[in-house]
Amino acid sequence: MLIDDVKIEITAGHGGKGCASFNKNLMSLGPAGGSGGHGGNIIFQGVSDLNALGQFRYKKQISAPNGRDGKGQFCDGPDGKDLLVKIPVGTVIHNLDTEKDSEITKVGQEIVIAKGGQGGRGNFHFRSAKNTSPTEFEEGKAGEYFNLRLELKLIADVGFVGLPNVGKSSLLNEITNASAKVANYQFTTLEPNLGVHYGLILADIPGLIEGASTGKGLGIKFLKHVERTKIFFHFLSVESEDLVKDYDIIRKELQAYNPILLEKPEYIFISKTDMVSPAELEKKIKSLKKLSSHIIPISIHDWDSLQKVKDLLNEIEKEK
Ligand SMILES: Nc1nc2c(ncn2[C@@H]2O[C@H](COP(=O)(O)OP(=O)(O)OP(=O)(O)O)[C@@H](O)[C@H]2O)c(=O)[nH]1
Ligand SMILES: [Mg+2]
CATH class of the missing domain: 2.70.210.12 (GTP1/OBG domain)
Known part of the structure; x- marks a missing residue:
């Protein structure tokens, strides 16, 4: 604990x-x-x-x-x-x-x-x-x-947010020294995990679900750890039927905790891309167009996509 x-x-x-x-x-x-x-x-x-x-x-x-x-x-x-x-x-x-x-x-x-x-x-x-x-x-x-x-209050550079089971911990493990527990059910992670990628500290923040701000599940007590995070990586799983809805749920919880969180720069990731066909993936990305024109597809089974995340982190570090 x-x-x-x-x-x-x-x-x-x-x-x-x-x-x-x-x-x-x-x-x-x-x-x-x-x-x-x-x-x-x-x-x-x-x-x-x-x-x-x-x-x-x-x-x-x-x-x-x-x-x-x-x-x-x-x-x-x-x-x-x-x-x-x-x-x-x-x-x-x-x-x-x-x-x-x-x-x-x-x-x-x-x-x-x-x-x-x-x-x-x-x-x-x-x-x-x-x-x-x-x-x-x-x-x-x-x-x-x-x-x-x-x-x-953790001082992480990048905070990983998203609904449970979207692959936050998996990505953290792939690109950093972290060894967070990963499993195919919700709330695998019960406490924030930190990983380090060169000079950057990445924090995997678990427990955000609809109603977390009113105390559901793990609640939003861990959000204090992203209060001082400079950037969010927001994870949406390709498995979901309605990605925009998932996105809105998390944003609402962030806002309920502190509206300032919504002003932080964020990158939207669509995760587990290996689980659908390229055409299906394209459709899902299109469904997110109104959120951002720049959606980053990732899969822990796709080396190229992981390399892109690392390149992005290197850029963030340079700007730091
Ligand atoms: N096929 C596939 N499975 C993935 C990928 N990333 C994660 N998974 C699987 O998805 C499940 C959930 O991954 P986690 O990393 O535990 O997800 P999480 O967002 O940390 O989940 P919580 O800790 O419950 O909030 C695990 O069974 C992973 O093996 C991916 O890129 N492709
Ligand atoms: Mg986890």
Whole structure:
């Protein structure tokens, strides 16, 4: 199960306490209390693993180690280690307390989400000409505490949309490194799949059916993953009796989710062309003329058609 929306609580490390103590060396008496170490920060780091939010399925609270207390004989407490948390690229981090959002957009990007508390000063730092034997020291400061909502919104360049069983996953598997499950029934794919074609990320978005926007089937929860997709590949199966109707169903669901989706450039594919005669295919393509003058026929059993898809992707990448 893809975890793509989760609430967690995070606590950065608290600062260690400063120490009040005096030098045990009789030759140089005086304050010698060390300072507390700083608390560890909580740092989010972008990774390509889409399932990285799965770590929060059961564990909803994370904290970084505290700084240790200072000790006598000028011993400062060690700092708490920073906690590095791996987060999938495309995660929007909503801070529910400050109402500020930040976002991980690149692999390797690091954001300090909660700062560790400062360590308190030991009495050594309070010595002065007036007071050579201070007994003052500070407590460490608390680490930052926040409630966060982590929402994964894939940043794919191309989103594959279409009714179930039209061959979206099959094409993704053919032209990328993906190994999505493929089968001759609806809803084979239950979660978005990603594939990479050179510099482009392609996302196969399952579950769009008539009424998805009102919660039917898998619903439209996966559409948030195409909100930021630049281009759609819209798949229509040659097996269908009424391609225009199929097309309209998907467009309606996209619109119900967010009308902006309809403004994105799209390419219309007619899939499984090997299943009909060339004359039949021609007829079907003609039936789509009012949608677009440029319909792309594909079949995973037709090498030339796959090559054309790859050429198109190369062009899209060049423009990117
Ligand atoms: N003959 C033929 N069959 C195809 C082609 N592409 C896909 N199929 C078959 O069509 C069926 C559905 O393909 P999928 O790739 O699972 O379709 P999907 O759109 O991902 O379906 P869901 O995951 O259910 O939304 C499978 O049995 C595929 O083998 C094609 O070009 N030609
Ligand atoms: Mg599929």
